[in-house]
Amino acid sequence: MNAPVPLAITEEEFQKFRDFFYRKTGIHFEENKRYFVDKRLIDRILATNNTSFRNYFVMLRFETSGKELQQLINIMTVNETYFFREEYQFTCLVNSVLNEIVTRKRPSEPIRIWSLPSSSGEEPYSLAIYLLEYWPRVDDYAIELIASDIDTTMLEKARQGRYDQRSVAHLPPPLLRKYFTALYDGSYQINDDLRQSVDFTQVNLSDLAQMRAYRDFDVVFCRNLLIYFDDTSRRIAAETLFNALNPGGFICLGHSESMSRITPLFKVRKFPEAIIYQKPR
Numbered sequence: 001m002n003a004p005v006p007l008a009i010t011e012e013e014f015q016k017f018r019d020f021f022y023r024k025t026g027i028h029f030e031e032n033k034r035y036f037v038d039k040r041l042i043d044r045i046l047a048t049n050n051t052s053f054r055n056y057f058v059m060l061r062f063e064t065s066g067k068e069l070q071q072l073i074n075i076m077t078v079n080e081t082y083f084f085r086e087e088y089q090f091t092c093l094v095n096s097v098l099n100e101i102v103t104r105k106r107p108s109e110p111i112r113i114w115s116l117p118s119s120s121g122e123e124p125y126s127l128a129i130y131l132l133e134y135w136p137r138v139d140d141y142a143i144e145l146i147a148s149d150i151d152t153t154m155l156e157k158a159r160q161g162r163y164d165q166r167s168v169a170h171l172p173p174p175l176l177r178k179y180f181t182a183l184y185d186g187s188y189q190i191n192d193d194l195r196q197s198v199d200f201t202q203v204n205l206s207d208l209a210q211m212r213a214y215r216d217f218d219v220v221f222c223r224n225l226l227i228y229f230d231d232t233s234r235r236i237a238a239e240t241l242f243n244a245l246n247p248g249g250f251i252c253l254g255h256s257e258s259m260s261r262i263t264p265l266f267k268v269r270k271f272p273e274a275i276i277y278q279k280p281r
Contacts, residue, residue, distance in 0.1 A: 094134045115148070124158070146217075242266065
């Protein structure tokens, strides 16, 4: 009896899947991601008991619940992060940005900060720690921390707040002891007060109808996401984030990203600690 032929993705199938995934998420896979995409796609084909890409793709496109698309999104998105990553932007937030924002806030108005993509929670929890530790006026204002991601698996991990040693390696030891409990297996559990200080939500930046619910933010951290988009979806995403900000609000991108190359909507602000972007007032 002949051995079964291993499942493989053809060039035509790769292109078809890439176009579909792009329309759904705005994420564009370059050719150099082909092995990464093929491997995970084949994993999902087999996990759903399909025998070919064609059968799986029909199921994916016409599944009304959207559960398989979400499973696919979860394994196709990259989640590389750790506490206090690109810390200079947090320093800029507490030393410069927030002090400017509060000059136009009434006492009853909250300060709203959005972390997108939040991945497994290291960034929004870092923001919470930084505010508590380094912003002297933290007790003077109601602060809302919203953290969103397209990946439901990562959101669940973020809500649990349990991290390995690599994730917390850049935290100063006193802060690690203050906000985390060391567990028997070498991991660390963030304390309940911090877990409850962040509101985690699932959102797809490319879903414009969904994004209309996200408004009135003072600061957005959207770091190392737009690099996965092509020029068209990058511009649409930038316009969507522009609409999510209050006039005079700020957006922080990753160190290799430049809003000036995407859209003229934002103005460049050069603070002592970092260059970030602002929605004109």
